[in-house]
Amino acid sequence: MEVFLQQLTNGLAVGSIYALIALGYTMVYGVLKLINFAHGDLFTIGSYLGLTLLTSLALTGRLGALAGILCLALMVMGLVALIGALLERTAYRPLRQSPRLSAVVSALGASIFLQNAVMLIYGARFQVYPHDILPKMPLDLFGLYIPLVKVLVLVAALVMMMALYLFIQKTKLGTAIRAAAIDQGAARLMGIDVDRVILIVFLIGPALGGVAGLMVGLLYGQINFTMGWVYGLKAFTAAILGGIGNIPGAMVGGILLGVIEALGAAYLSIAWKDAIAFCVLIGILIVRPTGLLGERVAEKV
């Protein structure tokens, strides 16, 4: 039972990270019907930028642990959002009118470019986050010890997801995003600036992905330039699991995938941990391509 609960908390923590990344995929897919392959690499960039800012500015030393991390997260979000917007301008906007598959190839190219840019700048080796940022006191929950950082990751992710959900549902801009996702042409006729909506989506998605990268750094301490595409693929799996194009779906799918993976690693085999997510992906696309709560993706044979 204790192993189960321990793995459950692990799964929830990593699942909330998957969910944050998955939101970026699902929002871009919702509006542009494009899989943004470079999203995983924006996540990596967030992680590396977080490390650089953390070591060079020493915010946690000056402002205290929590305020420092918060400030750091905001900076990472801002910077990665900027890179995301830049990516959209250079790699995706010129292809708005081209066949969908050209855009997919361009996205793949952008992904390869960003990943190797990170490698050339920071080197191919693993980089290590300083491990004394957060106080090491574990929380005692009914005899189960959970490190503070896991709780923080989970809470922060939930807060951001709630904020995003309210933004999409309640504000005027959120309504515009939903309208553009349903029918771009009609949205344009209703006076919505679709290009601006796409730009906003490419600001929010990468911001969430970037902060997820920071979380991975804080949670596991080790980052690598190739981790973006493993996390990216898993987050994409999460987005499909929940139903792509569907924002609550991405949240549910992410957390579900994290828990499935953690429990699978504990009870089936740790060596096959990475394969579990891909099996879930193939399984869900065969059995229920719409995801748990989503749009139709497969064509009838």
Next chain:
Amino acid sequence: MKRTLLMFIAPTALFLLSPLVLNPYWVDVLNNVGLYAILGLSLNLIVGHAGLFNLGHAAFYAVGAYTAAVLNTRFHVPVLWLLPLCALSSGIFAAVIARPIIHLRGDYLCIVTIGVGEIVRIALLNNVFGITGGVNGIVGIDRPSVFGIAIRNPHEFFYLIWGFAAITVFFFHRLENSRFGRALNYLREDEVAAEGSGINVAHYKLACFILGAAWAGMAGDIFAAKMTVISPESFSFWESVLMFTLIILGGSGSIPGVILGAFLITGLPEVFREFANARLLVFGAAMVVMMIFRTGGILPPRPRTYPDIDAPVGEGRP
């Protein structure tokens, strides 16, 4: 006509004689180009002609290579005799994998094939069935021999690999101009119209997927014989990306384009050794730029030409 034939024959002859003057290192580079050309041509059928995004081609390559390695090291079957068996195992594997996913829309198929490639790699790493040797892979695969002549050094491999590449080119050229090839092009351009014209879309997609995978399996056999050692790291995701990129850069759906792509992908990093680390960066940027300014690649396929329909029978009309 005579001049174009000469323009084709002269470089080919020069190319075939090149091992006589090059040192073994450069001949080996040309051998790698040949292997990538074979792999690229097999993937070209799937990506270029049918428009199915397959980013897990290394999985089929791996199945072929491991089939050859296992059967050769355990039962000592000569490697070249294993060619059909490698094709069969890769083809069956592709059929099992592709049957349930072939109907997925372009980008989803792409993601699923990435997933399949990863599952295969993880399976090989974990020593699945106890026969793949885990991280270390399989060592001690025999060299091939043709009619009793053992093939050992790069110069001999050059003729084996490029001979097989020539067969590949001939085969895929014939296929491209057949009813099968036309059907694939049709369903790539417009699936609904193809279906409406009586093309069994799912059947053709599946057939081309299996054929491409089987051919990659044979390339795997040759790779295993050339290296004599294979391990999972030779079949990583980046291998699939390289095969995919060379098609996109060279010209998808065009045989000269794919061969040019193979030269660019494996040849250029050798020429610019000091920038070797940056080669993927350049390829990535090139993919984006290519999609924006030249969607068809460097050497896009020539549009199909048909004999003039209005011409009277007997004048260029079959």
